[in-house]
Amino acid sequence: MGNGTEEDYNFVFKVVLIGESGVGKTNLLSRFTRNEFSHDSRTTIGVEFSTRTVMLGTAAVKAQIWDTAGLERYRAITSAYYRGAVGALLVFDLTKHHTYAVVERWLKELYDHAEATIVVMLVGNKSDLTQAREVPSDEARMFAENNGLLFLETSALDSTNVELAFETVLKEIFAKVSKQRQNSTRTNAITLGSAQAGQEPGPGEKRACCISL
Amino acid sequence: MVIIKNIIHVTFLYFRNLFSKRTKELKSVVHSAPGWKLFGKVPPRENLQKTSKIIQQEYEARTGRACKPPPQSSRRKNFEFEPLSTTALILEDRPSNLPAKSVEEALRHRQEYDEMVAEAKKREIKEAHKRKKIMKERFKQEENIANAMVIWINEILPNWEVMRSTRRVRELWWQGLPPSVRGKVWSLAVGNELNITPELYEIFLSRAKERCKSLSETSSENDTEGVSIADREASLELIKLDISRTFPSLYIFQKGGPYHDVLHSILGAYTCYRPDVGYVQGMSFIAAVLILNLEEADAFIAFANLLNKPCQLAFFRVDHSMMLKYFATFEVFFEENLSKLFLHFKSYSLTPDIYLIDWIFTLYSKSLPLDLACRVWDVFCRDGEEFLFRTGLGILRLYEDILLQMDFIHIAQFLTKLPEDITSEKLFSCIAAIQMQNSTKKWPQVFASVMKDIKEGDKNNSPTLKS
Numbered sequence A: 001m002g003n004g005t006e007e008d009y010n011f012v013f014k015v016v017l018i019g020e021s022g023v024g025k026t027n028l029l030s031r032f033t034r035n036e037f038s039h040d041s042r043t044t045i046g047v048e049f050s051t052r053t054v055m056l057g058t059a060a061v062k063a064q065i066w067d068t069a070g071l072e073r074y075r076a077i078t079s080a081y082y083r084g085a086v087g088a089l090l091v092f093d094l095t096k097h098h099t100y101a102v103v104e105r106w107l108k109e110l111y112d113h114a115e116a117t118i119v120v121m122l123v124g125n126k127s128d129l130t131q132a133r134e135v136p137s138d139e140a141r142m143f144a145e146n147n148g149l150l151f152l153e154t155s156a157l158d159s160t161n162v163e164l165a166f167e168t169v170l171k172e173i174f175a176k177v178s179k180q181r182q183n184s185t186r187t188n189a190i191t192l193g194s195a196q197a198g199q200e201p202g203p204g205e206k207r208a209c210c211i212s213l
Numbered sequence B: 001m002v003i004i005k006n007i008i009h010v011t012f013l014y015f016r017n018l019f020s021k022r023t024k025e026l027k028s029v030v031h032s033a034p035g036w037k038l039f040g041k042v043p044p045r046e047n048l049q050k051t052s053k054i055i056q057q058e059y060e061a062r063t064g065r066a067c068k069p070p071p072q073s074s075r076r077k078n079f080e081f082e083p084l085s086t087t088a089l090i091l092e093d094r095p096s097n098l099p100a101k102s103v104e105e106a107l108r109h110r111q112e113y114d115e116m117v118a119e120a121k122k123r124e125i126k127e128a129h130k131r132k133k134i135m136k137e138r139f140k141q142e143e144n145i146a147n148a149m150v151i152w153i154n155e156i157l158p159n160w161e162v163m164r165s166t167r168r169v170r171e172l173w174w175q176g177l178p179p180s181v182r183g184k185v186w187s188l189a190v191g192n193e194l195n196i197t198p199e200l201y202e203i204f205l206s207r208a209k210e211r212c213k214s215l216s217e218t219s220s221e222n223d224t225e226g227v228s229i230a231d232r233e234a235s236l237e238l239i240k241l242d243i244s245r246t247f248p249s250l251y252i253f254q255k256g257g258p259y260h261d262v263l264h265s266i267l268g269a270y271t272c273y274r275p276d277v278g279y280v281q282g283m284s285f286i287a288a289v290l291i292l293n294l295e296e297a298d299a300f301i302a303f304a305n306l307l308n309k310p311c312q313l314a315f316f317r318v319d320h321s322m323m324l325k326y327f328a329t330f331e332v333f334f335e336e337n338l339s340k341l342f343l344h345f346k347s348y349s350l351t352p353d354i355y356l357i358d359w360i361f362t363l364y365s366k367s368l369p370l371d372l373a374c375r376v377w378d379v380f381c382r383d384g385e386e387f388l389f390r391t392g393l394g395i396l397r398l399y400e401d402i403l404l405q406m407d408f409i410h411i412a413q414f415l416t417k418l419p420e421d422i423t424s425e426k427l428f429s430c431i432a433a434i435q436m437q438n439s440t441k442k443w444p445q446v447f448a449s450v451m452k453d454i455k456e457g458d459k460n461n462s463p464t465l466k467s
Helices: A025-034 A072-082 A097-101 A103-113 A137-146 A162-187 B002-031 B048-063 B084-091 B103-163 B167-174 B179-190 B198-217 B226-243 B260-273 B283-293 B296-306 B310-316 B320-337 B339-347 B353-361 B370-383 B385-398 B400-404 B408-416 B424-432 B443-455
Strands: A011-018 A047-056 A059-068 A087-093 A119-125 A150-153
Touching (some): A025 A162, A047 B408, A059 A162, A087 A097, A087 A103, A097 A103, A103 A119, A119 A162, A150 A162, B103 B179, B179 B283, B179 B370, B198 B226, B260 B283, B260 B296, B283 B296, B283 B370, B310 B385, B320 B339, B320 B353, B320 B443, B370 B424, B400 B408
Parallel strands (some): A011 A059, A011 A087, A087 A119, A119 A150
């Protein structure tokens, strides 16, 4: 990992990883950004960060991913981290029904603190544990459809769909941003990009969400 | 589930083995391919390795430095001295289809080779010196620890109340507590305001075990307490989940590890003892560090008392407004000590909660190497909460130059995952350089004035945390 000056990118998208404790958020992130998986990763306390730049067509998009702690009690703190996020992966463990049962609560939390235009994907993780599945695919997909969420099942352990999940979210954000830019040249209105109350980027900086070069 | 995971793991290994065998075979095939064949027809060389060795031996015989041919097994070790492949390259004659080396060239190659060997020897000697020096330092350190241990056991501990705040003891304390008395000193310093006895611990422990049992037996029958049971169950689940994620690299708190049950007991007993606080992530790290230094009951007593300190209580109750006050106080000293970095962070709206939450919740045991974290705990026990924030400033000072070059995301990434090679000497000299005195005010006074300010309605601190 370098220190800030090395990369070339056109967009920065802030994406948050949320969901109950132990569903595999940190491993999804390490699989996506470093292609690593750890059977014994440590509890996340507060928030951790990672980035990866992907090419979407000709545009280099840097995903700035905030990996938050899943503990209920921490929500008061971590919800502040949703501010300015343009994408979210709401993760549950498809082998533990209770992590799926609370998805709605997480969603409310997210919409309370993030922009209404945020792109959200519901992610059922641990798809490698086929024998232990407690949440049927169709049920989760239905829920996602009814709530206007993207949906994928992933396995951070065997890499299934991890790349696809993040890229789909980034593409969706990118499409929204592109559309908005087209509009904004005419109407001068920006909504997705104005989500940074209290966290203004530094001079000339490309920090947090979608500031084009 | 664990079994399934294991099976998957095993099959994965199996396939990987197959695969690596395959590649090995492939490699050996490649190896037996004919040698130099760049120009025209040259018969394949059969024993490239052997030839180079013979050449080297011949060379050594000629120069009269017949060193013993190293035994096969230790060849790797001597690689630096007798680099066979290099020797071969330098001393070997050219392939027969190329013009032979001239005498001068051969001489020059030999000379160069000699220089390289001499250089390598020099380097080796230098490294040996360095190793010796490190060993000497380590001996010295061990001697210091042994000496300190004698002083702690014979002089300080018997006269604890009188001596604890003397200058000499405070200085010795700063140097780091000898591991053999560490737990004892922590216990004494943390105290036992709550008057918990080992018997009381046993009571709460058995209550926790009962609860655990009854939950697993009558999980769905007991409807009268529905929600609270579900909550408690979730908390017990969470403890289970977190135990295996506490110092995973040590392999002692994981299932089947020697301290798995002890950690479970202490956390379980605590949720029974303090249902108002319950289990909060981060606690498992604190309990684990205590278990590493104290007997079970003593560890529980220290744990409960430690979490009862105002700062810890504020954090573990996730008392938002109190946490903001701690962050605001921290920022006063941050600005005072590291004004340039402070402004740099400000320009990115990088608020202290982003890195301090992890540091304070786990008392640095997750973010610093364990031995270093213990040294931080030593002085935390001596100086109280302000030392936690001073340590934070010490870390920022240590990495100030790098941090000044970074942007928001890199700073956030860096501080939430500190370099692993951080040494106690460097960190402690940086901590020592941090002044915890703002003009005439010290930490408690600054904290008190922050409390007052915020009460009076000035709530413009730490915008990130405002909800």
